[in-house]
Amino acid sequence: MLPKCIGNLSTTLTAFSSGGNRVFGEIPEEIGNFVNLEVLFMNLNQLSGVIPSNLGNLRNLARLDLSDNNMGGTIPSSLGNLTKLIGLSLSGNNFRGQIPSQLSNCRSLDSLDLSSNNLGGAIPPQLIGLSSFAIILDLSRNHLTGVLPKEVGNLRALTALDISDNLLVGEVPSSLGACIGLTSLRMGGNFFHGSIPQSIRLLGGIEELDISRNNLSGQIPEFLAVLHSLKILNLSYNKFEGMLPREGVFKNVTSTFIIGNNELCGGLPEFHLPDCISKSSKSKKINIVILSTCIIFGVLGVAVILAFIYLCWLKKKVNKPVPSLINSSCPNISYGELLKATDSFSSTNLIGVGSCGSVYKGILKDSGIAVAVKVFHLVHHGALKSFTVECEALKTIKHRNLLKILTVCSSIDYQGNDFKAIVYEFMDNGSLERWLHPSATSSHGNELPKKLNFIRRISIAIGVASALDYLHHQCHFPILHCDLKPSNILLDAKMVVHLGDFGLAKFLLGSSHDTVANQMSSMGLRGSVGYAPPEYAMGCEVSREGDVYSYGILLLEMFTGLSPTDNRFGDNLTLHSFVAAALPERVLEVTDRIPLLARASVWESLVPMKCLKNG
Structure with missing residues (x-):
């Protein structure tokens, strides 16, 4: 010191x-x-x-x-x-x-x-x-919100501007064209929308331009191909469309990044984009479509009339309209609306508490739909990063076995304190934790014990595996969940699995500076005790194998009914070693009694008993 x-x-x-x-x-x-x-x-x-x-x-x-x-x-x-x-x-x-x-x-x-x-x-x-x-x-790599002020154009002598990996919104200001000294401009990992402003053509000395991981759209401007000093161009993961230029920086496929723009065409063959459809070809296709439309117009007209009659009949049977769910495109919900929806965050609406926040059930006043509101405890270390990473992870992924984010709230409460919350679909059947360990998690005396048969457990295991496969191998950027456990596995009304809580997630981008999620080393050990692989406690990097390890522990818990943090485990005895010692002769002794009968009946119906007796 x-x-x-x-x-x-x-x-x-x-x-x-x-x-x-x-x-x-x-x-x-x-x-x-x-x-x-x-x-x-x-x-x-x-x-x-x-x-x-x-x-x-x-x-x-x-x-x-x-x-x-x-x-x-x-x-x-x-x-x-x-x-x-x-x-x-x-x-x-x-x-x-x-x-x-x-x-x-x-x-x-x-x-x-x-x-x-x-x-x-x-x-x-x-x-x-x-x-x-x-x-x-x-x-860069903060949680800045709002727009990039147009006053940025006053920085005429600026040579490098980096505002990447924040929560900035709005359009890219055209005043950036006045920063004629810029050689490096990094704006990736935000929520900018609209097109690339024409004023960027004035940046004659620009060498690096990174506007990846935003919501930019429109065609890629031709002037980017004539910026002769441009050496690195990253347009990845936006919504650009149309023909990819072939000149200038676009000649170098190792310095131009366009992945994640599914509507692009043309360009050099090395980009592996589909061929662009010429205007004449488009005209021919339009004529064919018009001709086909005329031929089937009568059929469609009859179908529309029948559909209208059916809808009128259906409308009479419905007492009131079903409110549509809000989605990710809706604006941020206000603190006041969430306060009303949860009855001032009443303890009676509390359905879960974690290290970074509390989850409440709420009913949105305007739509009447039930939601789950995760309120982040910002006074806790890492809570703000957890909010940012969860938003970053969930804004670009979509899968039937992942929890759907409906909207977010980034505001201040009535005492002037920062307030962050995420609103999700409400899961009628709660978490897998409540089903596996009802006596430990039930807080209401009138709540019936939860029971899962063998087939249901198999279905849940497959759903979680499907979600992990999507995160690890099918996303634009592989995502590690880093906190797989029963309390983060939620079940809807049809008992379909929805994996949630991405507060500790990490993107695998190959660089420690490419994303908000990679800033979270200060949050300490990723994962939960009993589920995190042992190497994480020794400071090893998180990995796909770490998620798979947690999944294995989850499977053991599901089919034994024992938590890895059970009091019987300690010293050198773990859930894993407990089950390993029972295999294969004493497997029925460690199997959860609840699904045992269902399991046996299912196996008997699938294979002859003789085969079962012979192993």
């Missing part, structure tokens, strides 16, 4: 550097005594605590680097007093809250790096409107 007596050094000190060591603890407030300090480097250490507010007294400070530590809290507004500051780097920490607008007072700044933190809220227009940035502005 840095001792407090460090303040006894001469006040004429102009430079202090302790970077790249193993210094831990908090920064002594006595550092604020060095009023003549011009350089303060304390990066690449293990510092914790907050930034002392009296650092704002160092009016001569030109360079401040506290990056790659374990510091937290908010960024103090007093840093805005450092009007001579040229470079500021706070990346790789756990700073939260909003970016203080007072940093706009630092008119001499030429580089600002706040990446890889937990910062939220909107980007202050006053800050991004500074015309002094000449080198780099890096706000």
